[in-house]
Amino acid sequence: MRLEDYKAIFIAVGLIGILIIASPALSLTLSLPLGEPFSEIYVLGPEQQFSNYPYNITEGHNYSITVGVGNHEGSSTYYLMAVKFTNQTELPTNFTAGVPSSLPSLYEHQFLIQDGQTVLKQLTFSISEASFSENQSSIEKLTINGYAFNANTVPEWDASTKGFRCWLLFELWIYNPTTGLLEFSNRFVNLQLNLKST
Amino acid sequence: MCSQTLLYSTAQNTAHPQINIQNVDSKLQAANSAIIQAFNAILDAEESGANVTDLINQLNVGSELLAQANIEYATGNLSSAANNADAVLPIAHEVLVDAQNAKQTISVSGQTTSWSTLALASVGIFSFVLVLFLLWRWLKKKYVTNLYDTKPEVNLHEA
Numbered sequence: 023m024r025l026e027d028y029k030a031i032f033i034a035v036g037l038i039g040i041l042i043i044a045s046p047a048l049s050l051t052l053s054l055p056l057g058e059p060f061s062e063i064y065v066l067g068p069e070q071q072f073s074n075y076p077y078n079i080t081e082g083h084n085y086s087i088t089v090g091v092g093n094h095e096g097s098s099t100y101y102l103m104a105v106k107f108t109n110q111t112e113l114p115t116n117f118t119a120g121v122p123s124s125l126p127s128l129y130e131h132q133f134l135i136q137d138g139q140t141v142l143k144q145l146t147f148s149i150s151e152a153s154f155s156e157n158q159s160s161i162e163k164l165t166i167n168g169y170a171f172n173a174n175t176v177p178e179w180d181a182s183t184k185g186f187r188c189w190l191l192f193e194l195w196i197y198n199p200t201t202g203l204l205e206f207s208n209r210f211v212n213l214q215l216n217l218k219s220t
Numbered sequence: 221m222c223s224q225t226l227l228y229s230t231a232q233n234t235a236h237p238q239i240n241i242q243n244v245d246s247k248l249q250a251a252n253s254a255i256i257q258a259f260n261a262i263l264d265a266e267e268s269g270a271n272v273t274d275l276i277n278q279l280n281v282g283s284e285l286l287a288q289a290n291i292e293y294a295t296g297n298l299s300s301a302a303n304n305a306d307a308v309l310p311i312a313h314e315v316l317v318d319a320q321n322a323k324q325t326i327s328v329s330g331q332t333t334s335w336s337t338l339a340l341a342s343v344g345i346f347s348f349v350l351v352l353f354l355l356w357r358w359l360k361k362k363y364v365t366n367l368y369d370t371k372p373e374v375n376l377h378e379a
Contacts, residue, residue: 025363029356036352040345047341050334098266098276100259100283130290132283134259134276169291199260 061099062092063194063209070142078185078216081152087213089143089192093135100197102204103143105129107164108189109177113212122193122206128164128171147190149173154219159186161217177217185216244298247305251286254312255279261319269330270322275315282311 067074068086076085093099104127112125135141150170151162157179164173177186194209258279266272289304 025360028359028363032352032356036349039348039352043344043348044341046337050337098259098262098272100256131287132255133287134262134280134283136273136276169295171295197256197259199263202256 056096057094059095061095061101061194061196061207061209062090063103063192063211064090065192065211065213066090066142075213076215078218079149080218081149084146084148086144086146089145089211090140091133091135091143091194092140093137095196096137098134098136100134100204101132102195102197103131103133104193104195105131105145105166106191106193107161107171107173107175108191109175110187110189111178113189113191120206120208122195122210123191125191127193128173129166129169149217152217154186159217159219161188180216183216185218188215188217189213190215241298244293244302244305247302248286248289248293251282251289251305251308251312254309254316255283255286258282258312258315258319261316261323265319265323265326268323268326270319270326272319272322275319275322278311278318279315282308282315285311 065075066072066088068076068088070088076087079085089103091101091103093101104122106123106125107128108123108125112123131143133141133143144167146167148165149161149163150165153160153162159177159179161173161175161177163170164175165171175188177188179185180187190213192211192213194207195204196207197203198205262272262275262279265275285304285308289301289308292298292301292304
């Protein structure tokens with residue numbers, strides 16, 4: 023091997039060694055690009071699985087579900103989960119508009135989640151003060167986790183399921199530190215229910 | 221009319237001496253502001269590199285109380301709503317102070333760590349380059365010596 027060949031090897035080893043030794047200092051100034059930030063909300067059944075969702079419901083019985091919220095925003099986030107109760111007419115249809123449902127929230131829950139973490143919230147709900155007549159029904163009260171709320175919902179009759187259709191709607195709102203306000207994150211999930219008279 | 225108003229107001233105060241909707245509403249707003257303030261402090265501390273897990277767990281206790289207070293307010297249980305709203309304030313205040321202290325501590329130690337890292341990296345690079353340079357000199361000298369040994373006519377000429 024000639025001296026020039028050794029020179030090339032020394033230069034290459036030198037550069038690699040300098041990069042390795044300088045890497046802790048470089049990590050202080052350089053930061054890797056993060057992926058797209060997002061949050062997620064989903065509903066699980068009573069066994070915290072994607073199964074066994076309550077569907078056929080009757081007045082006076084308790085039903086359990088679990089709502090999961092995941093934070094992938096890149097920093098700790100303050101969330102508000104708003105629970106609404108609706109029929110087909112008032113169910114949101116435009117999923118890209120970024121506009122929350124105009125229905126009032128019945129039940130709200132605020133919590134903080136660190137980046138990369140997920141929180142599961144147990145919810146138990148029941149219907150009461152429901153009235154039925156031919157193809158009409160109305161629900162006056164919805165109880166969530168022991169708290170009774172005025173539902174005032176009129177579910178529509180569904181001949182195929184022989185029940186009255188209604189939905190539990192879960193909206194996810196996020197606190198924006200810049201504006202100081204809770205803003206709708208355009209993340210929501212709904213659970214369809216089929217109310218039976220007996 | 222005036223005496224009737226006085227009687228009514230006295231009766232109301234006797235039944236709910238310090239609790240009315242406006243009072244509870246302002247307590248809820250104060251509790252909400254306290255939570256938000258504490259959360260902003262946590263964000264600052266997190267941005268500085270502090271570990272905020274415990275702070276978040278602590279503030280979640282407060283936000284749970286606030287959520288309960290809001291629900292109780294909506295369902296008409298004003299006294300419980302007021303109590304829960306009041307209970308939020310010391311929790312949020314403690315988290316706010318702890319988060320500010322955590323940010324301060326991590327800023328100071330972070331600066332020290334940065335300077336130490338830069339200094340060590342500089343010393344490391346300098347040492348490495350020096351070792352390489354000395355190694356190169358030794359290799360070059362050895363190469364030339366070997367060259368002279370393998371070319372006796374060069375040595376003969378010099379002699």
